[in-house]
Amino acid sequence: MNAPVKPVGFPLPSSVKVIPGTEAAQASYPYFMQFAKGDDERFWFYNSMHFPEPMSAFDTVTGEAAYIALGAANTRVHVLPTVLGIDQRIINGRIYIGGNAVTDPVQIGRRVEEFQQRGLYYYANWEQLYAQWKVKMLALIKDAEDIKIPELPEFDDLASVHAGRGIAQNHFVLTAYHKTIEGYFRMWHHHFEFLLLGYGAYMVFFEFCKKAFPEITDQTVSRMVAGMSPEFFRPDDELKGLARLAVELDIDHKFPEDGKADEVLKSLEQMGEPGRKWLEAFEKARHPWFNVGVGDGFYHYHRSWNDDLSIPFSAMPGYMRQVREGKTLDRPIERLKAERERIIAEYRDLLNTDDDRAAFDQMIGLSHRVFPYVEDHKFYCEHWYTTLFFNKIREFGGLLARHDFFASPEDIFHLTRFEVDAALSDLMTSWSTGSAPRGPDHWPPIIAMRKAAIAEWAKHPTSPALGAVPDVIDDPAIVMLWGITSESLNAWLNEDVTSSEIKGFAASPGVVEGIARVVKSVDEIGRLQEGDILVCPVTNPTWAPIFRKIAATVSDIGGSMSHAAIVCREYGLPAVVGTGTATQRIKDGQRIRVDGSRGVVTIL
């Protein structure tokens, strides 16, 4: 056998050029997110799992807030002994990230001591701290919902004058904006309060299983731990409940396959008692369970079901048909639980020694304790809060649009968070002085230029990684969440792009052939037909209604514990994730075979 070819490495960051004509748009990103001297010595990978599309200027706030919070938790709060935070850089609208490791044994020793009274304290008090977390999180959501974005009337409110408030209305534009931004950063701190610890505990069990059963699949390990959270599947369950109710009330004919949500709602309002009953249930279900994003919540255009009812309403007719055919829509939770217990018991029985069995019990016990957080936090953070946050920013967009800073409230997302601050200051100044604001002349050409740049960037593929390949990848988040391991990097490097086989992680078992639909952004999910295979940069569990239609899923990025993998297993769909390049190599409409047991996609 030939010796393996040593990988040459990925392109250096300094060799990646800004696409001509987009230099000004690239320069609009904050200076601390630009590649700079010294970055060539480090390893970076394209975070296409969370940021599969070029980032608009405002949306970079998500990367900023998330990595600030993640880094703070690892580096300063829980004090993880060997890993610090994750740095991010942006080029051509693409976010690259790179982890920071601690390698000095003296530093690791100091951090181990700190970790024992911090990280370990969290594990020891998990249930109580998590109960407290939910209260905190709901209060934070309430605070954000309550933020009022003031209008700027010609004259200040008389009542506040008489009350002697002593502060003019324009001041509250700024405080409301700062409060909105502050809440978002705070949410991300909450998000990472438990997450890495949760992944760490899971990884302990994962590594044990891989050692004891070298040929166990990733998905079997995760089946022993994951997929049992009631909240994770709640939005879809609510939808099924509404479909069942409509059939019971005999009003399901009011939900045509291609019906528009507002027309359906109007026709229900006009039909008396049964319609009223359904609408009442609908209102109850949608608050809060329709606060689920159609994306991962990291882009302003990932709207929630509540914002865009077309997604839940396009799913309901299918569920209604299944109810009429006498199929049960319930997820057989008890059966799934019993199955999970059986799998755990049988693997346990195969262990060789009492010590192994005792260690196995301890590790799976810990995994089961931490996992509800790992699954549930997404609904509160990535779905409910992010869609709420972007809607608040939209309201500021509306305010600025009404003062002619730009044409549409959506245009605000082409300003960075710092520039929005400046534009609001411009508006407050002009409201104070009585002069015209400068924004209406300043922003429209800049926004047009940035929109064009994003459209241009989307046309260009980007390297899955940059810089030198590290010897070991030790960061639990990077391994578990992004599926980035030394093996996957080598596979990316040595990939034969002319081969008809694409390898990735076996995320959900089964073999299926079908037509590939390459869906690069959420706007395109309407193109998916019954039986199609979804090929996307990142699989997204909240496209739940779509998962009912498709036959399999293939993604560029994602590990065995990515939510997509979990949802595909739940729906019994074959899935191959973390392929690196599937969306670039598979052409829309091609016939492909997805082998979710082996992690191989074949172009037929």
Place this chain on the structure above:
Amino acid sequence: MTSTETIGWFADIGLVDRPSVGGKGGSLGELTRAGIAVPPGFVVRTAAFERFIEALEASAPLRAEVEALDPSDLDAVTACSKKLRARLEASDMPDALRAEIAGAYAELAGADRPVAVRSSATTEDAEDASFAGLQDTFLWVMGADEVLHRIRTCWASLYSVESLSYRLKHGLPETGVAMAVVVQTMVDARTAGVMFTRSPLTGDRSVVAIEGSWGLGSSVVGGEVTPDRFVVSKITGEISVRDISKKLIQHVPAAAGGVDELDVPTERQTIPCLSDEEISALTDTAKKVERHYGRPQDIEWAVDQGGALMLLQSRPETVWSQKEAAPVAKPQADPLMHVLSIFGGKR
């Protein structure tokens, strides 16, 4: 189908009968009695061999010739081997014995249905590499005369140079020499191969590793094709590995008896030789056999032209079972301390 001192039908024998039916025969009986589909057959017990040898001794000495040999005189051993083997192959069995075996064959297979005739060694060390010459198998044997001939060939292999040298070197008495022979209906296999109830690569006991190819299993056992390879979880049934290889040749029964080697038609070379349902049925059978024996097994199997699955043989897995399993992890006084293996820089 009554078993006698000479004939043991599979349904009547088990591993405890090893001294008279051999390891292979005992195992086939054991599987049959455990309700696992095995091609029907019987064992010609060691008593038959002894009756044959006694008849030969009556006409001219046989054991004495071996006992008189000088183990270091290889030429003499070789000449003696050649002579005795020819004698065993050419000599008829006593009439009563012939009639009894031919009767069992007729009962099993009718006048000319094909059977496999295989030697079945009676001692553990006879299965060693040193006795490799003993492991004779004749496939697609048809007609009573040919069956009787092949039984004698199996018996004659006890007088191979290797066997003689081994017995002489270890001072084993000639009176203790015995061999049973299995006569078993052939399966006209569409697909056949082997499977292990633990991974042969890693020793993982949670999986069944299956290897198979088109036609009779002899192409897989003999290493003449690269078989398709499947790894299946015993616990979830998930097929985690499917290595479909290019299967160029297949063994098929020859019209006149024996086995022909044919090219696999191009369109069948790279398609899987087993369906998912068959893989799952094989896995279930593997689990059942392992449970029956209480230890990991190495199994030969076949799927016939009608799709029916049958086991041809099962023996204990030896490679991994002899290794001391290393402990995976120790329990901690405080279970939380396990996380330090991830976060603590101990990797």
